Amino acid sequence: MEKKxxxxxxxxxxxxxxSAFTFGGGxxxxxxxxxxxxxxxxxxEEEEMLDLVAIAQSAPGAIAVNGAIVVGYKLAGIAGTITAVIATILPPFLVxxxxxxxxxxxxDNQVVSLVLEGMQAGVAAVIASVVWEMAAGILLEKKWLSILIMAGALIAASCLGINAVVIILVCIAVGLLKTFMPGRKGDPS
Structure with a gap:
């Protein structure tokens, strides 16, 4: 009990x-x-964290709160979920x-406006870092189906302008097919 x-x-x-020192979104x-x-x-584990992030991204709502829910539940069940969610929403609520x-x-304060504009560049760099780290993990593991899905999603979103919701739903369907495909002996990807 003490450990929990x-x-x-x-x-x-x-x-x-x-949550208090994160600027730029989930x-x-x-x-x-x-x-x-x-x-x-x-x-x-890193791979498990990627799975938790995928769940958080797929669920409706703010990704920061969804991330807190899945991480909190993984670490300490319902009590962890409640703890993580309260801790995540409290700083933005106070601010x-x-x-x-x-x-x-x-x-109308010019200084505040300039500070916020400067923070946008930092946020873009952090988001690019997240994408790079997640993509590098998939590429290093050489899971070809995952690489194909990642490339397809990138092309669909950036070049073809397909709505992110459609891309997420298609990726969920592919993941479900991959997981529940009958006669699968190991992960070929």
Whole structure:
């Protein structure tokens, strides 16, 4: 029981910290969660983290909250889920509450506007890093079906302009077919 309380406290502090200092949306927090829970704490394996991220991306809602749900549940069940979700939503809630109080002063402030514009470049770099790391993992494992799916999704989104929802649904269907295909002896991809 004592060990679970320590894990929950560490989970709360970690997810609170990540959420408080993550600017740019959910994809940024995914990279930081990987560094914290896979690389630093070794609570989750890298491949399992990729699976958790895929689940978080596929579920409706904010990816940061979805990521907290799946990581929290993996680490400590329902208590972990509740802990991680509260820790994830608390910093943005507090920041938005403070900003709403001072909205009139921030709205037309040139300095605030320039700071936010500069943060956009940093966010783009972090998102590019996430994509690079996830793609590199798939390429290094040489899972050819996964590489083909990744390339197809990239082409469909960037060149053909196909809606992301359609791409996600097609990828889910391919993943289900791959998983439940009868007569499969091992993973050929």
């Amino acid at each position: 309380h320590k894990i929950l406290l560490k989970l709360f502090i970690s997810t609170f910290y990540l 994809y940024v927090i995914v990279t930081l969660m990987k560094k914290k829970f896979v690389d630093q704490y070794h609570w989750i 938005i509450s403070v900003i709403s109080i001072f909205y009139e002063a921030f709205r």
